[in-house]
Amino acid sequence: MKELSLHILDILQNSITAQANLIEIEVFENKMKNVYSIGIKDNGKGMSEEILSHVTDPYCTSRTTRKVGLGIPLFKQNAERSEGSFTINSVLGKGTVLKAIFQHNNIDRPMLGDIAGVIVLTAAANENIRFIFTHTTETGEYIFDTDEIKEALGGMSINQPQVIRYLKEMIRENLTEINYSK
Amino acid sequence: MTKVKSFADLRMMKEGLENKLNLREKSNHPESLVQIRVAMATCGIASGAKTIMEYFIDELEKRNIEAIVTQTGCMGYCYAEPTIEVTLPNQDAVVFGFVTEKKANEIIEKYIKNNELVDGIIPVNYQSIEN
Numbered sequence: 001m002k003e004l005s006l007h008i009l010d011i012l013q014n015s016i017t018a019q020a021n022l023i024e025i026e027v028f029e030n031k032m033k034n035v036y037s038i039g040i041k042d043n044g045k046g047m048s049e050e051i052l053s054h055v056t057d058p059y060c061t062s063r064t065t066r067k068v069g070l071g072i073p074l075f076k077q078n079a080e081r082s083e084g085s086f087t088i089n090s091v092l093g094k095g096t097v098l099k100a101i102f103q104h105n106n107i108d109r110p111m112l113g114d115i116a117g118v119i120v121l122t123a124a125a126n127e128n129i130r131f132i133f134t135h136t137t138e139t140g141e142y143i144f145d146t147d148e149i150k151e152a153l154g155g156m157s158i159n160q161p162q163v164i165r166y167l168k169e170m171i172r173e174n175l176t177e178i179n180y181s182k
Numbered sequence: 183m184t185k186v187k188s189f190a191d192l193r194m195m196k197e198g199l200e201n202k203l204n205l206r207e208k209s210n211h212p213e214s215l216v217q218i219r220v221a222m223a224t225c226g227i228a229s230g231a232k233t234i235m236e237y238f239i240d241e242l243e244k245r246n247i248e249a250i251v252t253q254t255g256c257m258g259y260c261y262a263e264p265t266i267e268v269t270l271p272n273q274d275a276v277v278f279g280f281v282t283e284k285k286a287n288e289i290i291e292k293y294i295k296n297n298e299l300v301d302g303i304i305p306v307n308y309q310s311i312e313n
Binding site: 001006009010013017069070071074114117118121122124125126148149152153154156159160161162163164166167170 | 189191192193195196199200222223224225227228232235236239240242243250251252253255
């Protein structure tokens, strides 16, 4: 993956497959502490300890259409390559929490990329799931909650080109306001 | 471009959109719309599925085609990513592989608009080999 947001997009699909109805995405960056971290937490069906112990193995997947599962291993590889770390915890029936930490100034840390697009496209394609996206920088914090969007739209679908475009712009502007690192 | 930021703007936009939507919802059921599902698993994302999804959302709107664009998991055709599944009203779903923007344009112009088949279809009877 060329961008961190694409990793997020990938991991979100795991949460969706795990039948989560609440997914929280947290991006935290701090140049002073030299940290760029991404946390994803869902309330899906979780994993047993046995599966969890194999989940970073590229030859482990829940899919039946193919034999490799590269999403998590690739994310982990990128984190470790940037002198960071990668942890994943899960409780069967409760959900899964994943955290990837990168060095902020590391040359191997991928760019964040189009995070607004990732969040909005995924939220629009999965309207029954509540997404809470938080981005924290030294300047401030921005929270995007699909429940607020749904309330503002009053029952109208998010999955419409105009709404998608608007929400993407809204997120981008708010992120620019808190001086996020692309 | 005007600055957009608050939910108040969103509410205003909603009113404008509502009239258009009511028309659509009253006259149509989801089955009567073009449905496009973009395979959005690791393999798809790595080959640019997100760009293709955005292309379809933008282009279908520009060309005034009522459609629902959504995501799906890996369909098992990792070698042919990005793959998309197009379902025209009252027809069986067709899966296209190696969808670039150029291919996407061809799919919209020929298949979606005129129901002409284009190259790049992955046959539905294709089965991956079981272990």
